[in-house]
Amino acid sequence: MSVTDLNELKRLTGLATSQADTLISATQLAVSDMNGNLLIERPINNSLQTELLTSDRTRPYLVSYDLDTNESNMTLTVSENVNSSSFRAFAFTFQNGRSVVPDVANSYTLTASSTLQETGDDTVLVVKISTDDVNNLKKCPRLATSANTTYLSCSQLGIRDMDGKTLIPRDVNNGLRVNDYIQDCTRPRLVGFDVDMNTGQLTLQFSEAVNRTTLGLDKVSVQESASPSNVTHQLEDN
Ligand SMILES: [Ca+2]
Numbered sequence: 001m002s003v004t005d006l007n008e009l010k011r012l013t014g015l016a017t018s019q020a021d022t023l024i025s026a027t028q029l030a031v032s033d034m035n036g037n038l039l040i041e042r043p044i045n046n047s048l049q050t051e052l053l054t055s056d057r058t059r060p061y062l063v064s065y066d067l068d069t070n071e072s073n074m075t076l077t078v079s080e081n082v083n084s085s086s087f088r089a090f091a092f093t094f095q096n097g098r099s100v101v102p103d104v105a106n107s108y109t110l111t112a113s114s115t116l117q118e119t120g121d122d123t124v125l126v127v128k129i130s131t132d133d134v135n136n137l138k139k140c141p142r143l144a145t146s147a148n149t150t151y152l153s154c155s156q157l158g159i160r161d162m163d164g165k166t167l168i169p170r171d172v173n174n175g176l177r178v179n180d181y182i183q184d185c186t187r188p189r190l191v192g193f194d195v196d197m198n199t200g201q202l203t204l205q206f207s208e209a210v211n212r213t214t215l216g217l218d219k220v221s222v223q224e225s226a227s228p229s230n231v232t233h234q235l236e237d238n
């Protein structure tokens with residue numbers, strides 16, 4: 001059987017799990033003898049039960065993955081069809097090298113807020129990385145900034161195959177390098193702000209984590225209304 005056929009048999013959970021649910025049928029065109037006589041067909045209502053079913057004992061493993069920091073998603077490719085409802089984002093840790101001593105500067109573990117974008121049982125899983133996880137990842141200046149700083153480790157809790165077998169883990173000494181890395185090219189947006197006229201505190205809110213050291217308050221003005229002719233005050237640099 002092809003890998004595609006094997007995966008489809010695994011995906012169909014009520015099929016080929018035991019001798020009782022594994023039967024075969026065939027049309028007369030399936031094969032012929034050495035003299036060209038066609039097979040006697042075996043219709044569905046006279047299908048043949050297997051004599052031996054060796055059940056799936058293979059654990060799934062992570063084959064490759066892509067990270068898109070612009071669209072905030074990660075695409076995982078696993079070795080066989082897996083049960084999408086068993087996915088656990090918190091089992092996956094980004095790290096900035098194949099082997100690291102994990103700390104807040106060089107690794108980040110996803111949280112349960114990141115979820116699967118599509119929920120079919122498949123060998124390819126698209127993970128929507130949550131806004132919190134994306135921003136926390138971006139706050140690590142040496143992590144997941146390019147393909148060279150993007151490696152992934154995982155625990156066995158990450159996903160299970162259709163038979164419930166757990167993922168083969170990859171520990172922090174054996175991180176998997178990203179296959180395709182897509183850089184964030186979306187400009188941040190100013191989405192809100194608060195002013196405290198007692199303390200002088202100005203709080204700016206952006207659409208994503210921004211680099212604090214690049215802030216230039218002298219490029220910011222406070223104004224009376226949206227009309228350019230009204231009273232306005234340009235701030236001093238901080
Ligand atoms: Ca398996």
Ligand SMILES: [Ca+2]
Nearest residue numbers: 184186187188
């Ligand atoms: Ca951005």
